[in-house]
Structure formats: structure tokens, C-alpha cells
Amino acid sequence: MSYKALAEIIGEADKEGKLFWEIILDEDCRESGTSKEESFRKMLYMYTAMKEADSNYDASARSASGMAGGDGKLLEEYRKQKNRLIGNFLTKVMEKAVKMGESNACMKRIVAAPTAGSCGVIPAVLITYEEEKKVSQDKIVEALYVAGGIGEVLAESAAISGAKGGCQAEIGSASAMAAGAIAYLEGGDNETIAHAAALALKNMLGLTCDPVGGLVEVPCIKRNVSGAVNAIISSQMAIAGIRSKIPPDEVIDSMRRIGSLLPECLRETGKEGLAITPTALGKLKFNDL
Amino acid sequence: MQLFDIIGPVMVGPSSSHTAGAVKIGYVARKLLGEPVKSAEILLYGSFDATGKGHGTDRALVAGLMGMNPDDARIPDSLKLACDQGIEIKFGSISLKEAHPNSVLLKLEGENRRLEIVGESLGGSIINIASIDGLSANFSGDYPTLIVHNNDQPGHVAEVTSMLSHKSVNIASMQLYREHRGGNAVMVLECDQEIPEQAIQWLKHLEGVEKVTYYSLNKEEKER
């Protein structure tokens, strides 16, 4: 059985004297009947696949609709410029998030985390972290367990699909998962991890799913950037000692309630919001989709 | 949900339901046919029909029919690959009664066999095979699955289940469907373990059993 609350994971960790990620590893071994080594190897495979997807980015690829492609390259070029407003780390995170989102739209191999639409958030943050902070790959894999544990709670107690909970459930969940992962990498304790996730999720509450043409392109790709950057600022707040005034599990429950209140037209049906703007409708006719 | 449904799966984008799920439907159909597909009529329904093109659902289904998995980087080129291999592919739209919004009817022909299935993509990359050769079925392709078409006569269920227990194969779920009393019937059994090849051969030779189809999780084809 998956954990239904972050507090349950933390409680178990305290009881067992283990770290957050170890609790999730143990649970996976129990659930799928595998050894720790096998589970860890599988998670490493997921991370390797993320890195492959990142380095295989093809700037010339365009999606079938013609709406997506090439923006990752713009950020890559921008990152080379001096006098940028923001630093290298954050620019790189943005670049990688766009690249992954575009690769997904262009039918490249990606890792859904938690979904294909939100596949850019977690790798953008973790790959950049490994490259810039020179931590070991194993450490990043541990952080992926942290992300996975948060994601499981979100899936059990709220939602992780746009069709069920709106974009807060996709990009929002990915962002919360990534925030917890960085909090762990930055030395945060279990409580800090949970609050990083909560702070990230709070910033995403209410986000609707209104993709143009029902395709995972507009606004999805750029939302991966906002999810990734939001994960970083939220983890930094938590590391600095800031706590979510609303306890993490109550934030998750709010996401669930808001999701079920969202009308269907704002849950991946492409029937409202950005999807029905004149430009969106014009584009689709143009491409005869 | 399991951990590796959250971090994972590795898949070709853009959509877990319209792309990865579609590959899986094609893949399961290919395995159920039990031999390479020579021609396929692919009839799309609902959202598969409406947004399938933008999601690459067409290419995903064909990739699956060629035996590719959802993480195969060749998926975007599947139409061309199928053409190169002389596989005949026809696309169309269809209106299916009471079907899930993401559904497809696949009419397949191989060297010796034909198969018609309705596959549904339920979200995530979870799928359901809703019918086989016009008879209802409901299975996900996540377990080794045995499908037995037989005459609706007493005794077949007992034969199949006792064979499985003899081979220490545990049944995870079992469904029975029939056209009408004494007509064509189908048994769908999802199992926790793989069923040995000779056991399947044995079943095929039972009187009143018309067709035995086995979906194995092993990558290697179990063809008969």
C-alpha cells in the first residue's frame, strides 16, 4: 500500500530511524517484491533515460502541429550571453525544462514524471543539480525516491493527471516532487522536504488544464519551466527555515478539493481557457488538426 | 499507484494515453495475433480520432503492431517502417457503441490468422482490451493472459482451471462471456505466473476448444 500522507512517511522514517528516501525504497521493495539493489538499479535507469533525453535534444525537431520546437535552443544561446539577469544555474534549469517538454511534443523518448506533459520539471532540476553541484549520481537517484514518494502521496490523496485535477495536478505535482528532491539534496531534513513540497504546491493551486487543440504543447512546455523554477525557490525557502503555514498534507487535500471543483472544460478537454482563444482556434484550422 | 508509475515509464511522447497507451494496444494486439501482422485496418474512435494525429496515435498504434514497446525510439517512423516491410495499413474512423472515448478497432491479418480487437486507452498508459473477435473481454496486458474461445459446453472452465492449478499458475482474474447459450464462448484469465508452452498446446487440442490465444509478458514471442 502506498502512503496516503507525507506525515505517514515521516512518521515511519522517525520510527525506523531511516531517511525519507529509504522509506520509499523499502516500500517499493515490499510492493513489487524486488530487492533493494534491483529497485535502485531501476531508478538509476529512469535517471539515465532522463539524461539521455536531455542530451538528445534536437533543436530542429517540430511537433506534428507545428506549434512546438526550437525554444530550448534559444535559451541555450541566451545562457551564453553575459549580463544576464539571472545566474547560470537557474537559466540552465529553464533551458532543460523547455528542451524536455519540446522533446516530448516531438515524439522523442522521455520519462513521464509524473506525467508526459510534466516530464521536464524533475529532470531539469536534478540534471542541472548534478552538473553544477558535482554530486554523485547515486545521490540524485536517492532524491528521485524522495520525489517519487511525494508523487505517490499526491496520486493517492489528490490527483496527478490534468484530466482529473487540472494542471495543478500535473505541473503542480511535478513541482512539489522536485522541490522535495532539492530540499533533500541541499541537506534538508524530512520536515523540510515536506514543507518544500507544500510551498511549491501552494504556488500552483488552481492551475487549469487548457491545452490548445488538446495537445501537450501550449501551454504545457513553458509550464514545465515555471514548475521547475518554482521547485527551486520553494526548496530554498524551506531550507532557509520558512514553513508552510498550512501543513503539507492539508495543502495536498486542498489540491484535491480544488481539482474536483474544476469544471470539465478546464480539465484537459481543450474546451476553455487558452484552448479556445481566437489564435488557438486559428492555428488549429491552419494545421488542419 | 506504484513508484515506477510515478517516476516513469520511459516512453515516446507526447501523451501517455494517446501515444504510450496506443503503442501498448497495438503491441498486445500483435501478441494476441501470434504472428507478424500483414495487414491492418485501424479504425479510430472518439478522442483518438479527433486529436490522434497531433498525438501521433496513428504511428503509435502501428509501432505496437510491429512489436515495438512504448519506449521504442522508432515509433515516430513506424508508418514508413511498416511500408518498407510491406505491411498494409489502412486508417479510418468509426463510431463504436458504449466505447471509452479513447478507443480503436483493429482488424488484423497475418499469414494464417485474423483477429479483431477493440482496445481502449484509459489514461496513464493503462489500457483495456474490450473485445476480441466481437466477444467481450476485459484485460489490461499487465498480466500473462490466457484467452480461450470454445463452444459453450459444460466442463471447459474446469479443464482450464485445473490445468492451471496443476501447473501452479495462480489466477488473478477470470471472466466468461458467450454469444448465447450453446454458442461461442470466451474465457479470459489473467494469471500471476507465465503458463508453460506445453500446457497451452494441450488446451488447443481439447475438443470444443476453437482457439487459444496467449499473451505472455516475456519479450520473446510465444507463437503457436
Ligand code: SF4
Ligand atoms: S495544461 Fe494540461 S496537458 Fe498541459 S501540462 Fe498542464 S495538465 Fe498537462
